[in-house]
Amino acid sequence: MGQTLDNIRRKEEELLFKTYGRYPLSIARGLGNKLWDLDSREYTDLLAGLGVVNLGHCRPELAEVMAAQSRKLVHVSNLFYQEEQLELAQRLLKTTHFGKAFFCNSGAEANEAAIKLARRYQQRVKNKYAYEIITFEGCFHGRTLATVAATGQERFQDGFLPMPDGFTRIEWGKPEALEAAISDKTAAVLLEIIQGEGGIRPVTPDFARSVAGICRDKGVLFMVDEVQCGMGRTGKYWAFQHYDLRPDIMSAAKALANGLPMGAMLGTDEVAAGFVTGSHATTFGAGALLSAVASKVLEIMEKENIPARAAELGAWAMERFRAVGDACPGKIREVRGMGLMIGIELAGPGREVWEKLLQKGFILNLTQEKVLRLLPPLSIEKSDLENFARTLQDVLAG
Numbered sequence: 001m002g003q004t005l006d007n008i009r010r011k012e013e014e015l016l017f018k019t020y021g022r023y024p025l026s027i028a029r030g031l032g033n034k035l036w037d038l039d040s041r042e043y044t045d046l047l048a049g050l051g052v053v054n055l056g057h058c059r060p061e062l063a064e065v066m067a068a069q070s071r072k073l074v075h076v077s078n079l080f081y082q083e084e085q086l087e088l089a090q091r092l093l094k095t096t097h098f099g100k101a102f103f104c105n106s107g108a109e110a111n112e113a114a115i116k117l118a119r120r121y122q123q124r125v126k127n128k129y130a131y132e133i134i135t136f137e138g139c140f141h142g143r144t145l146a147t148v149a150a151t152g153q154e155r156f157q158d159g160f161l162p163m164p165d166g167f168t169r170i171e172w173g174k175p176e177a178l179e180a181a182i183s184d185k186t187a188a189v190l191l192e193i194i195q196g197e198g199g200i201r202p203v204t205p206d207f208a209r210s211v212a213g214i215c216r217d218k219g220v221l222f223m224v225d226e227v228q229c230g231m232g233r234t235g236k237y238w239a240f241q242h243y244d245l246r247p248d249i250m251s252a253a254k255a256l257a258n259g260l261p262m263g264a265m266l267g268t269d270e271v272a273a274g275f276v277t278g279s280h281a282t283t284f285g286a287g288a289l290l291s292a293v294a295s296k297v298l299e300i301m302e303k304e305n306i307p308a309r310a311a312e313l314g315a316w317a318m319e320r321f322r323a324v325g326d327a328c329p330g331k332i333r334e335v336r337g338m339g340l341m342i343g344i345e346l347a348g349p350g351r352e353v354w355e356k357l358l359q360k361g362f363i364l365n366l367t368q369e370k371v372l373r374l375l376p377p378l379s380i381e382k383s384d385l386e387n388f389a390r391t392l393q394d395v396l397a398g
């Protein structure tokens with residue numbers, strides 16, 4: 001054995017900015033829905049790298065595409081046409097009603113692109129000096145300055161004031177708050193159909209439709225952040241599709257390339273007129289290697305009908321976790337979510353429960369201090385979820 005966890009911890013303290021509170025675990029390798037630590041201890045992954053590795057770890061078909069493409073072309077920049085990028089755009093757009101794609105490298109960047117497009121569309125196409133973006137309490141849109149401003153949680157803004165102007169945060173779930181907040185300076189509303197970081201809080205269908213309707217009536221763009229809830233996780237390719245909505249702009253990222261960094265902003269042909277040559281750019285966005293992998297991800301999702309699998313398995317899992325709640329009265333406040341985006345809200349602080357689950361070999365996340373957040377690979381086995389349910393019951397009962 002080379003490294004111990006203590007050695008690694010000391011080395012990291014010496015070398016890296018202290019921005020992360022790490023789990024007490026160093027992951028050495030992964031395959032499918034399993035991860036192994038330094039001592040070759042096996043874990044069931046119910047987090048998928050924060051909703052990223054949706055098709056499981058080190059999937060052989062993706063490894064093959066990576067290897068082959070890495071010998072053909074990896075990156076040339078967006079100064080050039082690249083067929084791989086077009087194939088990806090075609091596959092991705094086909095899962096939506098959108099007409100155009102812009103590729104970048106992360107969720108925050110996809111939201112930045114959306115914010116810039118909304119402003120430029122209003123200012124240059126509609127000739128209206130509208131710039132304000134309205135977001136909702138509890139939302140999360142990223143860590144760049146603009147997306148931190150858009151994010152409705154003060155702890156992410158601590159020490160970074162002043163925030164960029166033009167962001168207004170309103171109450172979640174109240175159409176009348178949105179009606180009151182919109183003015184002639186409002187460019188767009190940005191909504192997470194299911195708040196992820198905010199504790200797995202799905203919008204109600206009524207609220208989602210109200211937001212879309214108010215935006216349409218007031219000439220404000222309706223934008224959805226599908227960075228976490230997209231790519232099949234909730235049981236449809238995109239969470240907004242559960243409610244028959246037609247947003248103007250969407251951001252996506254996490255699961256696009258199953259672990260390689262990629263973000264995308266999709267928009268209707270109408271709003272796409274907001275960007276012209278030179279309006280926006282990125283050096284790395286959708287290079288040939290990333291595009292080839294993301295295309296393969298979408299091909300596999302379609303071939304294996306992954307969104308439907310997530311819907312079915314997720315519905316089963318939520319019922320199963322509710323049964324755990326029934327068996328342990330007073331321990332679980334609520335089980336909620338959609339598809340395989342599941343929050344188990346405990347009655348009290350969850351740190352201890354989370355630690356015990358980790359010790360027993362289950363990797364998941366604790367958000368908002370008491371919500372166990374499950375974002376398993378969409379390829380997770382029912383037996384893995386059943387084992388988790390039993391273990392959770394043991395931990396809660398013990």
Ligand SMILES: *Cc1c(COP(=O)(O)O)cnc(C)c1O
Pocket residue numbers: 105106107108109111140141142143192196197225226227228229253254
């Ligand atoms: C993770 C996340 C982001 C930010 O994505 P990064 O790739 O970390 O920049 C934005 N919005 C939502 C909803 C997210 O979950």
